[in-house]
Amino acid sequence: MKKLDAGFYQRADLLQISKDLLGKLIVTNWDGEKTIARIVETEAYEGIGDKAAHSYGDRRTSRTEVMYNAGGLAYVYLCYGIHHLFNVVTNSAGIPHVVLIRAVEPVEGLTYMAKRIGRNDHVHRLGAGPGKLTKALGISVQHTGISLTGNKIYLADDGYKLMQNEIVASPRIGVDYAGDHALWPYRFMIKDHLSISVKTKSISNLEIS
DNA sequence: TCTATGATCCCCT
DNA sequence: GGGGATCATAGAT
Numbered sequence: 001m002k003k004l005d006a007g008f009y010q011r012a013d014l015l016q017i018s019k020d021l022l023g024k025l026i027v028t029n030w031d032g033e034k035t036i037a038r039i040v041e042t043e044a045y046e047g048i049g050d051k052a053a054h055s056y057g058d059r060r061t062s063r064t065e066v067m068y069n070a071g072g073l074a075y076v077y078l079c080y081g082i083h084h085l086f087n088v089v090t091n092s093a094g095i096p097h098v099v100l101i102r103a104v105e106p107v108e109g110l111t112y113m114a115k116r117i118g119r120n121d122h123v124h125r126l127g128a129g130p131g132k133l134t135k136a137l138g139i140s141v142q143h144t145g146i147s148l149t150g151n152k153i154y155l156a157d158d159g160y161k162l163m164q165n166e167i168v169a170s171p172r173i174g175v176d177y178a179g180d181h182a183l184w185p186y187r188f189m190i191k192d193h194l195s196i197s198v199k200t201k202s203i204s205n206l207e208i209s
Numbered sequence: 210t211c212t213a214t215g216a217t218c219c220c221c222t
Numbered sequence: 223g224g225g226g227a228t229c230a231t232a233g234a235t
Contacts, residue, residue: 079230081228172216
């Protein structure tokens with residue numbers, strides 16, 4: 001298993017990173033409670049020019065500031081007053097591009113995840129949704145700004161390979177307020193995976209690009 | 210200071 | 223397929 005280094009995150013091609021993250025592992029290790037999950041769904045947020053992004057129009061606030069750092073950090077924020085959403089900061093300093101992790105498949109530490117979710121969910125559904133996966137992995141807003149190349153939390157490649165035709169795209173979820181940008185096919189997932197969050201009409205990979 | 214509002218999820222009908 | 227939970231943030235006063 002190989003930890004993803006800063007170079008992975010600091011590339012300029014946001015959509016490529018969003019697709020590359022599919023199949024990668026998220027490892028968290030809080031006080032010895034180690035959990036590992038495989039990313040199966042992501043969404044790209046293209047910063048200043050993206051009406052769906054928190055940093056649209058170059059809005060710098062104490063919350064969004066972390067996105068302006070060079071890639072390789074976590075951006076975590078609270079949604080609906082309840083859910084902690086985990087994003088990966090990408091690109092170089094000054095460009096607030098992020099990738100939201102929307103769903104994961106539990107791989108290791110299942111008992112910790114089930115305990116954190118606090119409910120007897122099916123294994124494949126423990127990380128099926130952006131709010132659920134942070135709960136299962138123990139990630140919260142207190143972790144915003146944390147390095148993804150450290151030891152507490154990091155992403156890794158275990159050699160899992162995806163075929164190009166296993167990756168499908170769709171418009172992003174819950175961003176209807178973003179007008180025409182809500183239609184951008186910036187959500188990527190592993191085709192027909194059991195841990196995908198919500199069902200929507202997907203677009204075949206051939207139609208995007 | 211005050212207020213509306215979400216990059217959600219679950220339970221109920 | 224509708225509504226409630228629950229609160230930091232941002233923009234308005």
